[in-house]
Amino acid sequence: MKTILTEEQLDITILRLCHQLLENRLEFDDLVIVGIQPRGIFFSDRVVTQINQQISPKKITYGKLDITFYRDDVRQGLHTLNQTDIPFSIENKSVILVDDVLYTGRTVRAAMDALLAFGRPAKVELCVLIDRRFSREVPIQADYAGKSIDTIITQKVKVLWKERDGKEEVVLL
Amino acid sequence: MQLSTKHLLGIKDLQASDIQTILDTATQFKEVLQRPIKKVPTLRDVTIVNLFYENSTRTRISFELAEKRLSADTINFTATGSSVSKGESLLDTVNNILSMKVDMVVMRHSASGAPHFLAKHIPAAIVNAGDGINEHPTQALLDAFSIREKFGSLEGKKCAIIGDIMHSRVALSNIYLLKKMGAEVMVAGPPTLIPVHIREAFDIRVEYNLRKALEWCDVANVLRIQLERQNQVLFSSLREYNLAYGINRKMLDSLPKEIVIMHPGPINRGVELDSDVADSKQSLILQQVENGVAVRMAVLYLLAAKQPIFNP
Known part of the structure; x- marks a missing residue:
């Protein structure tokens, strides 16, 4: 087991990603952040909290998306369903998809499909905490990545959060 | 899962x-x-x-x-x-x-x-x-879903199934489901439309008096009189059935608490349910659908x- 990010590094990385998200835009009226269930939402919760601190009193629109019904392997075994919570239209909005680890890219592909059920966004960007390079199975890249790492297929990246795991770090198993 | x-x-x-x-x-x-x-x-x-x-x-x-x-x-x-x-x-x-x-x-x-x-x-x-x-398993599942949506859980809820129990597949599925999920179940209706040994077979309550059934329950699932399955005279006329077992506004208003009315459809209006009951806000019928x-x-x-x- 190897630590990729410690708790402190994780905080700094999230802060940096939020600044990057903010420096790319002048207005926040159209900004929508969508966390991907189930693991991406811990990360997206942090991002939203952080951004709201930076640009207050403005509040950004935040939703959570479950992609189970859009998976390409949905019939090869049942997947646990999670709640989708997008009570707004994303028509002409600038959407940032947020997930913890970008690996094969298939989740993000499904998420983009799922997103279209809520309107036609003006733009969709991808923000991930960990980018596992050179392991993509579909042509998808992150616009914002916390840390890029090289891994082999037998390895596993685990992101631990205080709310769920009691401690906060990113490890390579 | x-x-x-x-x-x-x-x-x-x-x-x-x-x-x-x-x-x-x-x-x-x-x-x-x-x-x-x-x-x-x-x-x-x-x-x-x-x-x-x-x-x-x-x-x-x-x-x-x-x-x-x-x-x-x-x-x-x-x-x-x-x-x-x-x-x-x-x-x-x-x-x-x-x-x-x-x-x-x-x-x-x-x-x-x-x-x-x-x-x-x-x-x-x-x-x-x-x-x-x-x-009729999917009907029982959607009934359970509607009850759960209304009350949060099925556990301990008092559900009365009222009407033609004998010919109803909805009743049987509902009894199985409600028992498995820990709800209390009662069947009510005329004695001729309730199978004789149902109390012992399922360990449920049986009531022949409509008013008593309504006073007991949280949810009344009212069934249709299945005219197409009746080949012997089990009650004398639809009018008499309505007088003894039809649910009307006056009766609902006189109950000590507000109960929920469900019906699997199609409704025989004026027989098991009066229109002012079927279309009231106490009724979950359209939510069920x-x-x-x-x-x-x-x-x-x-x-x-x-x-x-x-x-x-």
């Missing part, structure tokens, strides 16, 4: 955890149905035949809509106008349809046990959409995942 069964033949064969899984999954599908685009591509490689040997409005439309919302391909088969009238047997009919690569069969039949018979002889997954006077689509989507989704993928 797996069902313990390959088919949905009846609630009798399900475990409490299966029912829980179906209801939880249905909650997610209900959210899908609120989206601007109410369709997901989940079952786009699945073909489903709706085999209806008996008339149906709600169930058939609800299943068909559920299949379409899941992007499955559907074929509708009704016995009238098919080769059934030329004398083709049930098994031959289904085998001919299956040879065209159909993955699932949703069937309604007037003979109790018809889906169970098919399940023994064909490889496709079978969903029972009502068989004779045996079971709405929830039916989500519940059937959940059932089809969960069963399809248990199916081997044909023609890999």
